[in-house]
Amino acid sequence: MIAVLAVLVALLVQVTVVNRFPLPPGGGPDLVLLVVIGMALARGPVAGAVLGFSAGMLVDLMPPTAHVLGQYAFVYALVGYVAGRGLGGTVPTVMLCVLAAPLLAAAVGWLIGDPRVTAASIVSGVPVTVLYSLLAAPAVIWLVTTSRSEEYAA
Numbered sequence: 608m609i610a611v612l613a614v615l616v617a618l619l620v621q622v623t624v625v626n627r628f629p630l631p632p633g634g635g636p637d638l639v640l641l642v643v644i645g646m647a648l649a650r651g652p653v654a655g656a657v658l659g660f661s662a663g664m665l666v667d668l669m670p671p672t673a674h675v676l677g678q679y680a681f682v683y684a685l686v687g688y689v690a691g692r693g694l695g696g697t698v699p700t701v702m703l704c705v706l707a708a709p710l711l712a713a714a715v716g717w718l719i720g721d722p723r724v725t726a727a728s729i730v731s732g733v734p735v736t737v738l739y740s741l742l743a744a745p746a747v748i749w750l751v752t753t754s755r756s757e758e759y760a761a
Contacts, residue, residue, distance in 0.1 A: 610646045610654075613751055614662045617642040622669055634735030636743035637708065639666055643683050644690040644704045644744075645751030652691030659687025675719055682712045701748060705740045709733045 617638040625635045643662050647655025663680030686704045693700050710733060716724040 610650070610658050611661075613642045613646065614639060614658065614665065617747075618662070618665055618669060630739065632731075632735055634732065634739055636739040636747075637705075637736060638743065638747060640683065640686065640705070640708050641740060641744055641747035642751055643687045644701055645748040647687040647690035648693060648697060648700065648748070649752050650691065652688045655687030655689075655691030656684045657687070659683035659685070662687075673723070674716065674721065678715050678719070679712065681715060682708055685711065697748070701744050702741065705744060706737055709736045 621638045625638060628635065639662050643655065643659045646658050650658070660680050660683065663683035664677070666679040666683070667674070667676050686708050689707070690700055690704045694703065710729075713724050713729050713733065
């Protein structure tokens with residue numbers, strides 16, 4: 608239940624605050640991705656993949672959608688699985704997943720023929736998203752994993 612609530616809160620904050628706040632140079636953190644990574648670290652690869660798929664479907668359905676349905680579901684499911692494996696500890700796992708997610712989303716978009724996926728859009732968009740996501744990661748991962756440990760205490 609905590610995982611669902613965390614994803615919904617992250618999605619609402621993403622759409623209503625982060626996407627509307629003009630951050631230089633025109634990007635922002637991916638809060639839903641960070642919640643998926645944090646929950647996957649706490650719950651394991653299978654739960655991470657399921658939560659990632661579900662969160663990705665919500666992202667795919669949330670307006671304004673300009674991509675193919677299921678694109679982010681696939682990306683977040685794969686990232687949730689990798690994060691749940693906890694490859695090399697928490698910090699390297701978070702860094703790997705935050706870097707891999709936008710690159711994987713761009714690769715999937717390119718494979719399905721999305722005309723918005725160009726070398727210029729990747730070079731300009733991916734580093735900004737990765738940087739802001741890495742800056743937000745400590746707070747979001749801490750909040751998600753803290754709520755998970757409180758769930759066990761109750």
